[in-house]
Amino acid sequence: MQEKQRTEIATLGEFGLIRHLTEGIELKNKSTLYGVGDDAAVLSYPDTEVLVTTDLLMEGVHFDLTYVPLKHLGYKAAMVNISDIYAMNGTPRQITVSLALSKRFSIEDMDEFYAGLKLACAEHHVDIVGGDTTSSLTGLAISITCIGDAPKDKIVYRNGAKETDLICVSGDLGAAYMGLQLLEREKKVFMGQKEVNPDFSGKEYLLERQLKPEARGDIIKKLAGQGIKPTAMMDISDGLSSELIHICTQSHVGCRIYEERIPLDYQTAVMAEELNMNVTTCALNGGEDYELLFTVPLADNEKISQMEGIRIVGYITKPELGMALITRDGQEFELKAQGWNPLRES
């Protein structure tokens, strides 16, 4: 294997590194008046509301660099924030990126990270408008803030779900979690035995879902194209169960979802079987799929049913009926937030 070039970040310093990483960035959004290079970025939103979301990702907690390439990490770090703007039914416009790096990282590493970041931003027409690059004693910390916009009457909150609304999910669930299991398994194999080639064949989709999630701006566009405005919406980062509980709690409603309706990919099912895990549990609690979970009025049933890539998984009920999953054999189980929670007692 060819040795990769390694240039110490200290040769550039903080400002040199920021300049190096952000040079050549073209600003594409009308709302971006001024980007990197001053005390603050300057944006303009005269006609729409401004949406702001932020995330902090820590090495060893949110990502493991032994199997996550830095380019994918940059891509994913941007994408998860972009996804939050779509989840408000908005359009992502700008991001700021703050990084804290230990000495282990080189300029080439940061180039890789930024390559992924820029790719994700290019796909969603998002401008990189600022940030902060500093050092850390151990590991990598990434903080991204994404700014977007939406006309006031188009914004979709979590608290608008109404009784009889249909509960919809885009794409399929559980694959990102299965991808993580797969990477963790291969890491263990790799740790125990050198010269091993991880066997990922037939499982590419799971890896892609874990390493290169896609924010569902396409679904937002499709819904708008059909004249459908969801009554409540979130992106699924912590698992369907956890997110649905958020929507129901904030909307003061209950829900029923059907196990048989939960969208699954074939590879997810195969992998769950291989790992002796219940695939429904994985889909309910896995997280990191970054699909959209939303509710629509019953009147949109026909339109929604005909839209590709969207599945109706259940409906909203009165609050006193609670939140439950109906299994294939007709049993009712209360939904629990067993999704990924970094601060939970383990």
Place this chain on the structure above:
Amino acid sequence: MQEKQRTEIATLGEFGLIRHLTEGIELKNKSTLYGVGDDAAVLSYPDTEVLVTTDLLMEGVHFDLTYVPLKHLGYKAAMVNISDIYAMNGTPRQITVSLALSKRFSIEDMDEFYAGLKLACAEHHVDIVGGDTTSSLTGLAISITCIGDAPKDKIVYRNGAKETDLICVSGDLGAAYMGLQLLEREKKVFMGQKEVNPDFSGKEYLLERQLKPEARGDIIKKLAGQGIKPTAMMDISDGLSSELIHICTQSHVGCRIYEERIPLDYQTAVMAEELNMNVTTCALNGGEDYELLFTVPLADNEKISQMEGIRIVGYITKPELGMALITRDGQEFELKAQGWNPLRES
């Protein structure tokens, strides 16, 4: 000493902790439509431009919890971002706060941090509108994004300084750095010998400048009140020298500043002498004072000279004259960016 209560964060979990920390937060700004609790905050800026700035602070690099109380840390973390909005001649309106915590931190610790954060926000009428709370393997990471606004024609960039403009500084410089030296010295004493009482008497101002910096919104108001719009402006976070170089480089100009004009507090001078350091060097390169550095047209000389808390330290020149400090004995020294740079080779 009474044992402080300690409640593990795991007892609340991520969402519980966010709810606990943000409950009772009242939104005070007209521009804040929706704060904590959804995928993104919703803001409204129909008549002004939006300013966005962000910072990432890492334990062991940016702060040392052996001598920085968490309440002060929260206060300072908010203040340094608020300061960046003032440095654009804007008004801070909202912040988002992301924290990554190791198991060492308790709910009571976070209450302390948030108490400081809320105090800083209350003083500057800033709303806490969102954030992220997660775990870290080691130490504390804090990422704050501050959003503010300014009418387009009032925004002051770094790149507008013109030949003959006056260079102005608010407050005094070097005290925050002296405060840091003092704390570091007492830490060493404390580490070597228990039961020692740090001797801070007569040095309270230095500690306050280090532990409780104040963003200079008052200066921004005063300037506006006098009808003065700076041609370029920054806040002094890395040291006067480094910031002035930023302004001159981005404005394509040179400068002359006078050693005898640099504003110093008496305590700063005493402490520098005690530590056998050159006080001018401390003021030029110390950083963390969060005072404002700005340039104004020569025509504003009279008005500026009469304003309390502002000192004219020099003037802007043609670029070919370079950037220099004139010492008390009339010698010229080229300004160098020796301010704090976390990524510089040490």
